[in-house]
Amino acid sequence: MSERSQISLEELQLAARNHGMALEALRYDLTPVGLHYLLIHYDIPAVDPSTWRLQFGGTVAQPSSFSLEDLSALPRASIPVTMECAGNGRALLEPRPVSQPWLLEAVGTAEWAGTPLVALLDRVGVDPDTVELVFTGLDRGVEGGEEQTYARSLPLAECRREEVLLADEINGAPLPPQHGAPLRLLVPGWYGMTSVKWLGRIDAVSEQFRGYQNERGYRFRRDDDDPGEPVTRIVPRALIEPPGIPEFMTRARLLPPGRTVLRGRAWSGRAPIERVEVSVDDGHEWRPATVGAAPSPWAWHSWRFAWDAPEGDHLLQVRATDALGTKQPDQPGWNVGGYSNNAPHRVPVTVRAGVLVGA
Amino acid sequence: MSERSQISLEELQLAARNHGMALEALRYDLTPVGLHYLLIHYDIPAVDPSTWRLQFGGTVAQPSSFSLEDLSALPRASIPVTMECAGNGRALLEPRPVSQPWLLEAVGTAEWAGTPLVALLDRVGVDPDTVELVFTGLDRGVEGGEEQTYARSLPLAECRREEVLLADEINGAPLPPQHGAPLRLLVPGWYGMTSVKWLGRIDAVSEQFRGYQNERGYRFRRDDDDPGEPVTRIVPRALIEPPGIPEFMTRARLLPPGRTVLRGRAWSGRAPIERVEVSVDDGHEWRPATVGAAPSPWAWHSWRFAWDAPEGDHLLQVRATDALGTKQPDQPGWNVGGYSNNAPHRVPVTVRAGVLVGA
Numbered sequence: 001m002s003e004r005s006q007i008s009l010e011e012l013q014l015a016a017r018n019h020g021m022a023l024e025a026l027r028y029d030l031t032p033v034g035l036h037y038l039l040i041h042y043d044i045p046a047v048d049p050s051t052w053r054l055q056f057g058g059t060v061a062q063p064s065s066f067s068l069e070d071l072s073a074l075p076r077a078s079i080p081v082t083m084e085c086a087g088n089g090r091a092l093l094e095p096r097p098v099s100q101p102w103l104l105e106a107v108g109t110a111e112w113a114g115t116p117l118v119a120l121l122d123r124v125g126v127d128p129d130t131v132e133l134v135f136t137g138l139d140r141g142v143e144g145g146e147e148q149t150y151a152r153s154l155p156l157a158e159c160r161r162e163e164v165l166l167a168d169e170i171n172g173a174p175l176p177p178q179h180g181a182p183l184r185l186l187v188p189g190w191y192g193m194t195s196v197k198w199l200g201r202i203d204a205v206s207e208q209f210r211g212y213q214n215e216r217g218y219r220f221r222r223d224d225d226d227p228g229e230p231v232t233r234i235v236p237r238a239l240i241e242p243p244g245i246p247e248f249m250t251r252a253r254l255l256p257p258g259r260t261v262l263r264g265r266a267w268s269g270r271a272p273i274e275r276v277e278v279s280v281d282d283g284h285e286w287r288p289a290t291v292g293a294a295p296s297p298w299a300w301h302s303w304r305f306a307w308d309a310p311e312g313d314h315l316l317q318v319r320a321t322d323a324l325g326t327k328q329p330d331q332p333g334w335n336v337g338g339y340s341n342n343a344p345h346r347v348p349v350t351v352r353a354g355v356l357v358g359a
Numbered sequence: 360m361s362e363r364s365q366i367s368l369e370e371l372q373l374a375a376r377n378h379g380m381a382l383e384a385l386r387y388d389l390t391p392v393g394l395h396y397l398l399i400h401y402d403i404p405a406v407d408p409s410t411w412r413l414q415f416g417g418t419v420a421q422p423s424s425f426s427l428e429d430l431s432a433l434p435r436a437s438i439p440v441t442m443e444c445a446g447n448g449r450a451l452l453e454p455r456p457v458s459q460p461w462l463l464e465a466v467g468t469a470e471w472a473g474t475p476l477v478a479l480l481d482r483v484g485v486d487p488d489t490v491e492l493v494f495t496g497l498d499r500g501v502e503g504g505e506e507q508t509y510a511r512s513l514p515l516a517e518c519r520r521e522e523v524l525l526a527d528e529i530n531g532a533p534l535p536p537q538h539g540a541p542l543r544l545l546v547p548g549w550y551g552m553t554s555v556k557w558l559g560r561i562d563a564v565s566e567q568f569r570g571y572q573n574e575r576g577y578r579f580r581r582d583d584d585d586p587g588e589p590v591t592r593i594v595p596r597a598l599i600e601p602p603g604i605p606e607f608m609t610r611a612r613l614l615p616p617g618r619t620v621l622r623g624r625a626w627s628g629r630a631p632i633e634r635v636e637v638s639v640d641d642g643h644e645w646r647p648a649t650v651g652a653a654p655s656p657w658a659w660h661s662w663r664f665a666w667d668a669p670e671g672d673h674l675l676q677v678r679a680t681d682a683l684g685t686k687q688p689d690q691p692g693w694n695v696g697g698y699s700n701n702a703p704h705r706v707p708v709t710v711r712a713g714v715l716v717g718a
Contacts, residue, residue, distance in 0.1 A: 006365030009462075012374060012450060013610050016464050019378030022537070024402040032535045034393035041607050043383040091371060099608065103368075105375050140716065142606040142613060147715065173532075176391045178381070247501040248400050249458065251372050254501060355506065357499065 007091070011101040020105020026241040026265050029109070029295060029302075030080065030171055036108030037192075038178055039085050039100060041150055042141030045198050049182040054166075058134070058203035061125030068182055071115050071166065074123075078113035079163055079188065080299040082267045086191035086218055086231045089332065089341030097338030104239060104345055109265075109299050112186045114167035117159055120202075126156070129206040133159050135185050135196040136203070146212055152196055153209035154187060163188050163298060166199065188298030189233050189269035191339075193218050221336040228335070234269030236328055237342045238276050238303065238320035244349060244357055253349040255357060257311050264345075266291070267300040268322035275321040276303040282315040283330070283344070289318070309351045316347040366450070370460040379464020385600040385624050388468070388654060388661075389439065389530055395467030396551075397537055398444050398459060400509055401500025404557050408541040413525075417493070417562035420484030427541055430474050430525065433482075437472035438522055438547065439658040441626045445550035445577055445590045448691065448700030456697030463598060463704055468624075468658050471545045473526035476518055479561075485515070488565040492518050494544050494555040495562070505571055511555055512568035513546060522547050522657060525558065547657030548592050548628035550698075552577050580695040587694070593628030595687055596701045597635050597662065597679035603708060604716055612708040614716060616670050623704075625650065626659035627681035634680040635662040641674040642689070642703070648677070668710045675706040 007015075018039045025035045049068055057063040085106035090097055092104070137150040158164065167186040168175055175181040180197030187194040193213060209215075214230065221228035241263045244255025266273045272294065277286040292302035303318075319328040332343040366374075377398045384394045408427055416422040444465035449456055451463070496509040517523065524545040527534055534540040539556030546553040552572060568574075573589065580587035600622045603614025625632045631653065636645040651661035662677075678687040691702040 006367060007371050008365060009450070010609055012366050012371070012460055013462060014608070015371060015374040016379040016460075016462050017381045019397075020375040022376045022399065022403060024405075025536075027405060028536075032537065034395075034397070034535050035537055036393075038378075038393070040381065042605050043601075044381060046383075046386060091368070101371055101375075103372060103375050141604045142611075143608075147604070147613075176393050177384075177387075178391065178394055242402075245500045245506070246401050249373070249502075250369055252501075254506070 007101055008098070011098060014100045018100050020102065021108050023105060023239060023242055026239055027263070030111055031108035033171055033173070033176060036110055037085060037106040039106065039192060040139070040178065041143065042139045044177050045138040047138055047182060047198055052182055054183060054199060055201040056120060056124045057201065059127040059130045059206050060204050061127065062123070064124050066120070068168070071168070071183070074115045074119045076113060077116050077165060078111055078169070079165070080109060080111050080295040081186065081188045082107065082109040082298065082300045083192045083195065084234050084237070086193055086339045087337070089343065090338030092343070093332050093334055093338050093341055097336060099338060107239070110170045111172065112165055112167040113169040114165040114183070114186065116162055117164045117166055118162060120166065121160065126204050127206070130156055130204040131207065132156060132205050132209055134203045134205055134209045134211070135199060136201045137196050138198040138200045144212055144216055148212055150196065150213065151211045152194055152213045153205070153211070154194060158187065191231055191234055193231070218339065219337065220339060224336060231339050234267065235340050235342045236266070236268035236273065236320045236322045236326055238264060238266035238318040238328070239345045240264040240316055240318050240347050242347055244355065253347065254355050255309060255349060255351055256355040257309050257351050257353055260307050260309050262305045262307050262316065264303055264318060265300040266303055266320035268320065268326065270326065271323035272297065273301045273320050274323045277319050278305040279317040280307055280314055283317050286319070311351050311353060313348065313350050316349060317344045319344040366460055367457070370457065373459045377459050379461065380467050382464060382598060382601055385598055386622070389470055390467035392530055392532070392535060395469055396444060396465040398465065398551060399498070399537065400502065401498045403536050404497040406497055406541060406557055411541055413542060413558060414560040415479060415483045416560065418486040418489045418565050419563050420486065421482065423483050425479070427527070430527070430542070433474045433478045435472060436475050436524060437470055437528070438524070439468060439470050439654040440545065440547045441466065441468045441657065441659045442551045442554065443593050443596070445552055445698045446696070448702065449697030451702070452691050452693055452697050452700055456695060458697060466598070469529045470531065471524055471526040472528035473524040473542070473545065475521055476523045476525055477521060479525065480519065485563050486565070489515055489563040490566065491515060491564050491568055493562045493564055493568045493570070494558060495560045496555050497557040497559045503571055503575055507571055509555065509572065510570045511553055511572045512564070512570070513553060517546065550590055550593055552590070577698065578696065579698060583695060590698050593626065594699050594701045595625070595627035595632065595679045595681045595685050597623055597625035597677040597687070598704045599623040599675055599677050599706050601706055603714065612706065613714050614668060614708060614710055615714040616668050616710050616712055619666050619668050621664045621666050621675065623662055623677060624659040625662055625679035627679065627685065629685065630682035631656065632660045632679050633682045636678050637664040638676040639666055639673055642676050645678070670710050670712060672707065672709050675708060676703045678703040
């Protein structure tokens with residue numbers, strides 16, 4: 001990896017807190033807790049579940065307050081979902097937008113369970129002039145010079161999708177603090193910033209919300225003066241489970257010659273994955289991989305590609321295309337916030353006789 | 360935080376994989392899985408627990424192989440243990456040793472459970488000329504130019520301590536892959552590199568082991584030619600749970616004036632913590648904090664310190680002294696590998712009227 005970009009100690013502080021999924025964990029259909037990526041804007045708040053309440057107000061017939069016990073009486077659902085940070089790939093952009101310096105690990109797939117949001121909408125009775133719901137967390141900090149509580153809005157039509165959950169479980173266990181305990185929003189298909197953690201209140205509103213995270217934070221902007229378009233759904237991406245064994249410091253990969261099965265995952269928040277292509281020669285030739293079924297319409301597909309690895313240095317690449325025909329671009333698309341860089345994953349490998357891969 | 364040191368993309372790759380404990384998690388007596396620090400030299404190996412066996416050989420009367428079922432028939436124990444990476448604090452050294460760039464988050468406390476190692480020693484019958492046990496994992500990679508499987512030795516007397524476990528549970532749940540499933544060594548009081556994960560074999564040896572991680576990797580060396588002394592037990596350290604609210608990017612802390620209770624944890628792998636001192640004026644004056652009990656002799660103590668915070672900018676510091684009289688030094692001690700930098704934790708804060716800390 002090139003030394004062109006140096007990371008500041010401030011960016012390192014964020015990287016030390018907000019961890020990615022080690023890429024060998026692409027082997028798991030469901031990412032174990034602790035390997036799933038995490039992005040926490042401020043601090044994990046201390047929440048006492050016994051006194052916690054979800055307030056639901058704004059343009060509704062019946063403003064309400066729900067305890068965890070109240071919610072447990074409502075219908076439940078569970079669904080495997082691939083979640084990705086909108087900033088995944090940011091640190092590979094040039095020039096590098098300064099924020100959480102993600103390489104490509106800001107992803108994970110979990111089985112989330114909880115109450116479908118529509119069940120609450122039915123309870124409170126949303127007014128006909130409602131355009132959005134505003135979800136406010138319990139986490140507070142300073143961003144863009146503004147003291148604020150984390151909040152994001154979502155258009156009402158998205159809120160009414162049956163797979164949108166108020167989640168209190170991950171992979172069959174209660175949410176841990178870092179994933180938003182006791183309750184978080186979970187919006188399959190959208191980047192992770194939408195799925196507000198440590199949910200404190202929901203407000204129905206009749207005009208578009210103008211809070212920081214919608215109006216300034218998560219937008220595709222060409223330059224600082226561009227108001228930009230909002231960041232919404234996850235664009236297609238495929239990743240390679242790095243083959244062979246790594247060098248500790250450089251993460252350079254070493255494997256023996258011969259037949260090796262390359263594997264990985266591919267996903268899109270817009271449509272199923274239709275095609276995954278692999279190149280073993282730095283992008284000159286692309287060949288189709290075999291794409292597996294996804295555990296839900298909102299979770300990643302596995303893929304595999306048999307490769308007769310010859311000795312020498314090779315640059316592996318992979319790219320995905322979804323059923324809407326959206327294909328990963330050859331080159332990164334730059335924007336001020338460094339969002340949605342889905343240029344193909346590139347994995348340099350050295351194939352050398354005598355390398356022992358198993359222990 | 361100063362911009363003096365820039366981090367390379369290679370170091371960033373390590374920081375994205377090997378995550379620290381977000382410092383607000385100092386509030387938890389036991390660190391939730393996913394917040395506990397992780398350092399993985401190579402890749403997390405794929406281990407099938409149904410075919411996995413622990414081989415125990417070398418200078419023993421009865422070379423043996425143990426399945427998970429075999430181990431479940433042996434005595435069990437559980438113990439809260441604070442684990443810390445030997446490289447914690449490395450990225451705060453100047454010049455910065457290039458490796459996993461830890462700031463101060465490479466720590467965590469968990470309730471570990473499993474089979475006391477002594478129970479296995481009794482089974483296999485260690486020969487009288489045995490000096491060490493060598494613990495070999497199933498994780499393989501390249502380090503210092505050597506292709507290797509992760510392995511560390513431990514003197515026999517340490518192995519015989521009753522609190523040394525072969526652990527298969529953390530915080531009441533089965534070990535997740537990233538913490539060494541299905542079985543890992545757990546050596547309370549020693550830095551984390553000793554507690555070999557994904558354990559595959561144990562060999563009793565009658566001469567000192569000369570493997571990479573003992574002979575070259577984890578040693579205090581003044582320069583590249585110095586053979587150095589081995590890194591062993593954890594030196595004293597105290598950390599502050601950062602008060603107030605953070606700025607997203609800089610992590611700068613903001614809080615309102617008035618009485619605030621500073622809290623944190625302090626630990627040593629050598630003896631109980633006897634004293635914790637806090638400075639709120641950049642180290643000019645140190646005042647005693649109240650030190651709480653530790654949940655076990657091998658886990659951190661809580662501490663608290665009431666502070667009447669005046670408006671303005673302040674530099675908070677904390678330092679611990681253990682019952683052997685070992686006190687954290689004012690300045691970092693440098694060595695080639697960047698191990699055991701236990702200079703005091705420094706937290707700059709701004710106290711300003713009107714700051715709202717709760718949501």
